[in-house]
Amino acid sequence: MIRPLGERVLVEAIEKEETTAFGIVLPDSAKDKPQEGKVVAVGIGALKDGVRVPLEVKEGDRIIFSKYAGTEVKFEGKEYLIMKESDIHAIIG
Amino acid sequence: MIRPLGERVLVEAIEKEETTAFGIVLPDSAKDKPQEGKVVAVGIGALKDGVRVPLEVKEGDRIIFSKYAGTEVKFEGKEYLIMKESDIHAIIG
Amino acid sequence: MIRPLGERVLVEAIEKEETTAFGIVLPDSAKDKPQEGKVVAVGIGALKDGVRVPLEVKEGDRIIFSKYAGTEVKFEGKEYLIMKESDIHAIIG
Amino acid sequence: MIRPLGERVLVEAIEKEETTAFGIVLPDSAKDKPQEGKVVAVGIGALKDGVRVPLEVKEGDRIIFSKYAGTEVKFEGKEYLIMKESDIHAIIG
Amino acid sequence: MIRPLGERVLVEAIEKEETTAFGIVLPDSAKDKPQEGKVVAVGIGALKDGVRVPLEVKEGDRIIFSKYAGTEVKFEGKEYLIMKESDIHAIIG
Amino acid sequence: MIRPLGERVLVEAIEKEETTAFGIVLPDSAKDKPQEGKVVAVGIGALKDGVRVPLEVKEGDRIIFSKYAGTEVKFEGKEYLIMKESDIHAIIG
Amino acid sequence: MIRPLGERVLVEAIEKEETTAFGIVLPDSAKDKPQEGKVVAVGIGALKDGVRVPLEVKEGDRIIFSKYAGTEVKFEGKEYLIMKESDIHAIIG
Numbered sequence: 325m326i327r328p329l330g331e332r333v334l335v336e337a338i339e340k341e342e343t344t345a346f347g348i349v350l351p352d353s354a355k356d357k358p359q360e361g362k363v364v365a366v367g368i369g370a371l372k373d374g375v376r377v378p379l380e381v382k383e384g385d386r387i388i389f390s391k392y393a394g395t396e397v398k399f400e401g402k403e404y405l406i407m408k409e410s411d412i413h414a415i416i417g
Numbered sequence: 418m419i420r421p422l423g424e425r426v427l428v429e430a431i432e433k434e435e436t437t438a439f440g441i442v443l444p445d446s447a448k449d450k451p452q453e454g455k456v457v458a459v460g461i462g463a464l465k466d467g468v469r470v471p472l473e474v475k476e477g478d479r480i481i482f483s484k485y486a487g488t489e490v491k492f493e494g495k496e497y498l499i500m501k502e503s504d505i506h507a508i509i510g
Numbered sequence: 511m512i513r514p515l516g517e518r519v520l521v522e523a524i525e526k527e528e529t530t531a532f533g534i535v536l537p538d539s540a541k542d543k544p545q546e547g548k549v550v551a552v553g554i555g556a557l558k559d560g561v562r563v564p565l566e567v568k569e570g571d572r573i574i575f576s577k578y579a580g581t582e583v584k585f586e587g588k589e590y591l592i593m594k595e596s597d598i599h600a601i602i603g
Numbered sequence: 604m605i606r607p608l609g610e611r612v613l614v615e616a617i618e619k620e621e622t623t624a625f626g627i628v629l630p631d632s633a634k635d636k637p638q639e640g641k642v643v644a645v646g647i648g649a650l651k652d653g654v655r656v657p658l659e660v661k662e663g664d665r666i667i668f669s670k671y672a673g674t675e676v677k678f679e680g681k682e683y684l685i686m687k688e689s690d691i692h693a694i695i696g
Numbered sequence: 697m698i699r700p701l702g703e704r705v706l707v708e709a710i711e712k713e714e715t716t717a718f719g720i721v722l723p724d725s726a727k728d729k730p731q732e733g734k735v736v737a738v739g740i741g742a743l744k745d746g747v748r749v750p751l752e753v754k755e756g757d758r759i760i761f762s763k764y765a766g767t768e769v770k771f772e773g774k775e776y777l778i779m780k781e782s783d784i785h786a787i788i789g
Numbered sequence: 790m791i792r793p794l795g796e797r798v799l800v801e802a803i804e805k806e807e808t809t810a811f812g813i814v815l816p817d818s819a820k821d822k823p824q825e826g827k828v829v830a831v832g833i834g835a836l837k838d839g840v841r842v843p844l845e846v847k848e849g850d851r852i853i854f855s856k857y858a859g860t861e862v863k864f865e866g867k868e869y870l871i872m873k874e875s876d877i878h879a880i881i882g
Numbered sequence: 883m884i885r886p887l888g889e890r891v892l893v894e895a896i897e898k899e900e901t902t903a904f905g906i907v908l909p910d911s912a913k914d915k916p917q918e919g920k921v922v923a924v925g926i927g928a929l930k931d932g933v934r935v936p937l938e939v940k941e942g943d944r945i946i947f948s949k950y951a952g953t954e955v956k957f958e959g960k961e962y963l964i965m966k967e968s969d970i971h972a973i974i975g
Contacts, residue, residue: 329752388488465559466559543674600608602604602678637862637871688794696790699975700972701970702968740938746930746931746935778946878887880885
């Protein structure tokens, strides 16, 4: 198991072919390209003014995140991304 | 449904031809170009000093935002922008 | 009506020919050039430490602001600037 | 009258010829060049942690400020500078 | 013994050959490359708002950290890295 | 008299020939070069979280400061430096 | 005596030949090179939220610090470094 630290989130990216079913399309522009994924694990939250603030996303959430976000890791044969919650734009569904 | 995280807002841009009816025109200058849009969904607000501060804009608001703001997403055939509320200049109406 | 968000202010710039009557002249130097204007509408104020701090300027104030400040918008045939109060140097009168 | 906003100060610069009488001389070095002036009006102070902190300088103070500080304005035939108090180094006298 | 200061952590890097057993693989991309290691000692925590916040990782934790993080030291014949906890992405296991 | 504002300090630099008596020597390296001086006047302190924090140095202190720190002023025939206390490394004596 | 200000520490660097006895070796890499030293004097601590936070290191501590940290001073024939505690990675022993 991979337990992300603090405000970090473990994400499994969803391939483009699958995401078209969900309707996320990457338009041709200079703007940041979003990508779709699924939350696999979440950290205990960022520390703000002495208290841990729980993350907004939770395990199982379908999310839209910045294409350039995160660090890639492979664990037990599967590829994941570890990113900060601030790199996640929205929850789908 | 797309639920923006934190201080983020889901916006439907309004085409120029429509906005001229509303009177927003993009003058020729080096300044940031504003664009008109409609708020489709809002996040739960930014976290400031341990409390969530609700956003000023709400669903249905007609807004002026920075032309270069946000991330483009397509959902159920429609294009949207996800931006931070700080990229929104004003509410019209 | 255009309602500026947060610490933003809606300003109507005053043309140079008019401002000479008020005595604001732009001297020839490398310093930031100030411009004169009138406050048309103000936001609800910036959020500092969890409370909204009302703006110092109010509707009708004659102001001096930084020449490069703000975003230009046209509304019902008139041109305005939306800027942050921090771009305003002083009130005249 | 020009009322500077927040932590801003309205300053009347004092010409070099006059300042030699006061003893401020600009030595030849790569360091920031100070200039002498007189405080004409002060803002209500900067907002820190929800309270307005009154400025240290007051109307009439003879000051030393950074040569590159401020915005030049002309009002009723006289030239002034509007600068932040943080651009003022010291009070003379 | 090496006692890291504040929010710092003493880490023993684990060689690639060993880490494949654990499943961490470095995919070929422009993203930050993660590396696997073991926590050897931890500091007393960062100082936030006047209190020491204990670190999330503890001695013995198997971690994933940023490949470019930390300072290399050799102590009693063994090589270690001293890094800030913010350079650690996740705990494995 | 020159009264430095806030966290500023008025310093009289001590010439190299004199400082060798005190033992401060500038070694040949790429590091910041320290210089020796004497505190002539101090400001009322920096404003932190709404209170003025008195400076650590006081009038008469012999100090080591960063060679590139401060603004040069001449007052009643003598040259001084106005610098922030954060540019002072240590007190000698 | 040299009394470092605030969060500063007076350090006596230990030559490489001596440090090999202690086991600190500088590996050949692009990472920051650590150096070994001994704490000679410490400041009263950094000011955080209105209170002085005592330093973690104390006189006599054997430390590892960043090779590029600090300002060199010579006092009574001996060379020292004045650095901020944040430039110190760890305590040995």
